[in-house]
Amino acid sequence: MISHRNLILVIALACTCLVPLPAALALTTPLATPPEHGPHSLQYLAGQSRWLEAETKARAFTKQNLLLADPTPNMALYDVAFYDIDIELQPSVEQLLGTVTVVAEVLTEPLTEFDLHLRANMTVDVVTAGGAAVGFTREGEVLTVTLDRTYLTGETITVAVTYHGDPGSGYFGWSSYNGEPLIWSLSEPYGAHYWWPCKDVNTDKAD
Numbered sequence: 001m002i003s004h005r006n007l008i009l010v011i012a013l014a015c016t017c018l019v020p021l022p023a024a025l026a027l028t029t030p031l032a033t034p035p036e037h038g039p040h041s042l043q044y045l046a047g048q049s050r051w052l053e054a055e056t057k058a059r060a061f062t063k064q065n066l067l068l069a070d071p072t073p074n075m076a077l078y079d080v081a082f083y084d085i086d087i088e089l090q091p092s093v094e095q096l097l098g099t100v101t102v103v104a105e106v107l108t109e110p111l112t113e114f115d116l117h118l119r120a121n122m123t124v125d126v127v128t129a130g131g132a133a134v135g136f137t138r139e140g141e142v143l144t145v146t147l148d149r150t151y152l153t154g155e156t157i158t159v160a161v162t163y164h165g166d167p168g169s170g171y172f173g174w175s176s177y178n179g180e181p182l183i184w185s186l187s188e189p190y191g192a193h194y195w196w197p198c199k200d201v202n203t204d205k206a207d
Contacts, residue, residue, distance in 0.1 A: 069141045069193055071201045074115040078104040078157065080199050081207045087196070091181035094166050094174045096122075100197050101160040106151050114145040114159055117193035117200040122165035124197075129159050143197055167195035 080102060087098030102116065114129070120141055127136045130148040137144045143161065151157050168174055171191035175182040185195060193200040 069117040069190065069200045071199075072115045072142055074111075074113060074144075075199055075201060075204075076107075077109050077111055078106050078114070078199075080104045080204050081156075083198060083206050085196055089183055091174050091176075091183060094168055095164060096167055096195060097164040098196065099160055099162045101158065102198070104157045104159075104199075106153050106155050106157065108153055110153075111151045111157065112147055114147055114157060115199075116143045116145070116159075116161065116197045117141050118143045118161070118163070118197040119165075119167065119169075119194045122163050122167060122195075122197075124161060124163045126162040127159065129157065131158070141193060161197045163197065169194055171195075 082101075082103040084101040085098065086100070087096055089096055104114075118124070118138075118141065120138070124136060124138065124143060127134055127143075127145050129145060132148045134148055135146040137146075145159055145161075147157065147159075171187050172185045172195045173183070175184065185191075187194060189202055190200060192198050
C-alpha cells in the first residue's frame, strides 16, 4: 500500500524524470513542508501536484532555450532533403569521429555559402561541397561552408563535414552497463547539433 508521503515522492520522481537536465537546472524551490501529523490532506497533495507540474514545465522551457540554436538567414534559403550520418564512437577515450553528408535544394536566391549548426566544442577537420574540398568558417554554433560554386534556385547541394570531438553533455553521454559501454543521446527537439552537424531547425525536417 502506498502512503500519502510515498505518493508525493512517486509523483516527484515521475515529473522530474521526464525532463533530464544538467545540475545547473536542478529544482531550486523545495517542496512545501508536509503537515506534522498525517495523513496529508487532499488539499495539500493537490497543491504539491500543481507545484510539481509548474516547476517541470519551467524546467522544460529553460532546457529548450539552452538547446536552441538560432537559425541564420542563410538557412531559410535551402531545404534539407537528406542526411547521411557515418560515425565512429570510441567510448574508451570518449571521442566521436564522423562524416555527415547533407543534401539540400536551393529555395531562392543564388547560394555561395551554406550554414549548418554544430556545437562549438566539436572540431571540423574537412568540408567538401560537390565532392571538392572547400573552405569554412565558424562562429559560435554556426558552421559556414564556402560552396564550390554558385548554386541557383532548384539546384541540389551536397556538403560533407568530417569532424571529431567529445559531445558529452546533458544531451549525449558516455556510460556503461554490466561492464559494457553504454552510449546514449537525448537530442530532441533542439540538441542534434550537439553531436552532428545539421540544420537544427524543427520546421525543416529531412525528406
